[in-house]
Amino acid sequence: MPLVNKVTYSMKFTRLAALAAALLLAVPALAQSVEFSKDRFGNDKEGLKTAQKEIKAGDEWYFADPPKYERALPHYLEAQKFNPNNAQLNLKIGDCYLNSGFRPRSLSYLQKAFELDGEVDPRMHFLLGRGLHLNARWQEAIAEYKKAVPPTGAKNALALQQEIRKHITECESGMALMKKPTRVFIDNAGPGVNSPFPDYGPVISADESVILFTSRRNNSTGGQTDPESGGFFEDVYQSNRAGDGWGPARALAEPVNTDGHDATVGLSPDGQRMLIYVENNGGDLNECDLRGNKWSKPQTLGKRVNTNAHESSASYSPDGRILYFVSDQPEGSLGSRDIYRIELEGKGKAVNLGPAINTPYGEEGVFMHPDGKTMYFSSEGHNSMGGYDIFKSVYENGKWSKPENLGWPINTPDDDVFFVISASGRHGYYSSYRDDGQGSKDIYQITFLGPEKPPVLSNEDQLLASRAAPVKETVLAAAVPVATTQVTILKGIVTDAESKQPLEATIDVVDNQKNQTIASFRSNSQSGRYLVSLPSGINYGIVVRQEGYLFHSENFDLPAGAAYSEVVKDIALKKLNVGAKVVLNNIFFDTDKSTLRKESTAELERLVALLNETPKLRIEISGHTDNVGNPAYNQKLSENRARVVVDYLITKGIDKGRLTFAGYGLTQPVASNTTKEGRQQNRRTEFKVLEK
Structure with missing residues (x-):
């Protein structure tokens, strides 16, 4: 699923760089940079020919409109094996990595390009700044950014200067956040979920029993490859919890997975409704239901959600009645991509969440926690340390709290997006490129450890050396619990x-x-x-x-x-058989009285509806108590409470001939009276079917 069409400094200068590169290729190489020429590699004509062919093939993708960096990279890397000391080739490889999923790998190639020829490209200092930034080398990155002056006469020079200043601010945020890291474990979700192919976009049920995600595997439905990236088309996969890990993932069958791109972006807390991203009309959101063990055909969410713009991610509220989604629609927008809220029932329009959440930059990957008030999302704004960082905001007293950066090492200088978290708040999931991956982008589990517990200090008085038993004082540290939702x-x-x-x-x-x-x-x-x-x-x-x-x-x-x-x-x-009994757990009385509380209304009305739907139904209402107190008193109290319920039903038009009541006091316990929980179960109101 395409994340965002970013416009970066390097992309803005692509055409300028192409011209500069062409001119530089025409200039005799400096001593340090080794050219792909016969006078340098005359003894290996075949190797030189193959390397030049690979460079030509890479250039066709690199200088395409728009550039296809990931398609160019393999060709350049092959040529690099033949001659690793060409400044221009190292620069191109570094630039390709900057525009790939493995962006931190760009740095070594960019540094080598600069060492071989400090003037190999007018973007050199900016590109070095990006490479250092993506490797969290904050101070060095800032130094390079300050040297990155846009070329004279460059278009949008002011915008480019603003971009450089933003990157410097991101580095400053990164330094501050890195000094106070978040206490977490970040672990690969394992081979049940991850594969040698890109795996990303995880969504989970609230209890973490099910995970669904998107993958570009070689057994995709239809088996086709994307002409843009060269990778296989996206499909949706599911894995179920197996002990402490995840069982083998399986691709969802049709009609969810099709011959085209199919990506999951959201899941209801109970795992019964799923939100699907489809590539039509600029990118739309569909939903489907789990019926037994099969998913229904995805259906569009309609024009109130989907526009001619790009709707990319979404999340349900816990009750399923509200949808939070991301769109780059221009109407009411505060930036390149914003988060919106819409009530699924009714005809109201989507509402922008406003400047407390949305920034002049991009927002993405919205997720509403099952508590109904805590929202997680990714943003290029706020105090991001680079690219998209994950933030948290809580809706209380009619407004959103200031978004809180989840911190290092959850967030990195690269894009961190599509984060979800369990109902307990103990585990989060997202996708990332890391060294311990299965081969490409993988899904990772974050375990939140909570604040660090202060050390327990033991102070021993060593001054009274003559005492046979020194005085010891133990200072106990207060327990620091892991925060729960x-x-x-x-x-x-x-x-x-x-x-x-x-x-x-x-x-x-x-x-x-x-x-x-x-x-x-x-x-x-x-x-x-x-x-x-x-x-x-x-x-x-x-x-x-x-x-x-x-x-x-x-x-x-x-x-x-x-x-x-x-x-x-x-x-x-x-x-609905004669003799069947049902406990009315939502009928409440004032303490030690037979006065119905208003919280009982919904339960009583359900009983009225049942009696109206089944005209021949006759029932007995019975009251029961625990064994605490005087038995005679309990007997009378239980009888009075049953009678009050019958009286209510009669006032609602139920024929009194269909109703009887009885008080059984403590004589019919359903649980032990030796525990608080058991006594609570015994204090109950029931109805029994007498005739139907």
């Missing part, structure tokens, strides 16, 4: 209670305080698996429902600031 992941499998077979069902997420359904999901039709992301600060009702079954409810009251947790809850739905 404020989100709970609820996941499990939905089954039929009788057959035990996986079941597709709807999972509604309800804000009990507001009596609003804030999100709806589906369990997978083949596996029954579901996953729901619950940001802290809400009293949630979780309702699982399917036609022909009694609904199942759970309650998660997550106070603001509640730390990350992962809850596994398998749910067995019961068919």
Whole structure:
């Protein structure tokens, strides 16, 4: 997937450099630079002929419009084997590397070109500055940038000077960030995911059970190669968690992968909806759904998202109702590429996130964390240390916080983009070119370690040497926990209670305080698996429902600031049969009273709807308590609470002849009363089917 069509100093001077190079080739070589000529290599005419042929082939790509640097590079490297001491050839190789995926490799060739002939190219100091910059040699890079004066009469001289100043600022940012490195481990994701071919653009489910990514492998669908880069076309691959690593990746079948470019850019937290980049209309975003174990045909997100411009990356909000995406559309833009927000339901327009996030430079690779408020994205602006750096911003009190650079060594002087992070905040994933790669761009896992724990000091009083037992004082350092996110992941499998077979069902997420359904999901039709992301600060009702079954409810009251947790809850739905019982987990009473709280409304209305949908249904409402307190008192309390629920149903038009109530006090426990959790389960309201 094309990242961004960058216009750099070196590219702006390509035509000027071509002219300069032609003139320089006509000038007799300096002593240090060895020319490809008969008087130097007369004893190896065949070798010289082959090398000159390779240079000619490389030049056809190098001086093309636009230049094809990666196509030119292999030819130049072959010629380099024959004669490594030609200034012009070293410069071209360095320039090709600067415009490739292995940009830090440019430095040694550029340095050699300069040593062989200091005036080999009018861009020399700038190119050296870029090579030093990309290798984090900040001070040396700044020195070269300061020498890089645009040639007299060059077009856009002011813009070029501004670019140089920006690179100097990036180097200054790099020096500052490098002094306070982020405590992380960065590990190759392994051979299950990575291959000798480019692997990039990872997206993960919130619990890290699934990773999907883009790759240019030689077994791509259609087997075609891109005429621009020469590499194979992109396909989408999937790998599943296998212990501490990843299992063997497999290419997704049609209709996701086609004969053209197919790249994944986003995944819903539950892994059931995927965002796909397709190369049409300048570059558009499509989405598809996982139905059982097959993905549906990608469908366009429509004209409210896709324009005649280039839409390149996107991310869902946790509830799936909002899309954050990147576009270079000119309308409302603050820079070359901006991040936008749009509500997927309705007809509203996309809204630019504004200058707190977007800069006059490019933004890319947006990812919304499952907590619903923390956004990660890449930017060439803010305090980037070079190219795209990854930033984090939090939306609170109606505004975005100042973007925070994730720091060194996560960010480097090169492009760092398309970063995603698990719901726990413990692991991040992105792609990078590194020495330990499988052969090309690879996917890496970042493990965040948190702040460093202060050392534990032990002070021993050695002054009282005559004492048999010296006085010791131990100063204990305070524990420094690894920061966790404020989100709970609820996941499990939905089954039929009788057959035990996986079941597709709807999972509604309800804000009990507001009596609003804030999100709806589906369990997978083949596996029954579901996953729901619950940001802290809400009293949630979780309702699982399917036609022909009694609904199942759970309650998660997550106070603001509640730390990350992962809850596994398998749910067995019961068919609407006589004798079936359902616990109403979202009916709440005031403490030690039978007064219904308003948070109970959503659950009670679900029960009203069930009774209206099934006119012959007769039920018993029952109240239950734990074993704490006087048994007679508990019996009366449970009966009163059941009666109050029946009274509510009658006020909603349900015939009282269809309803009975009973209080069972502490006589029907469903869990042990020896634990707090068990006693909480025993304090419940149920309904039982008497007739249907």
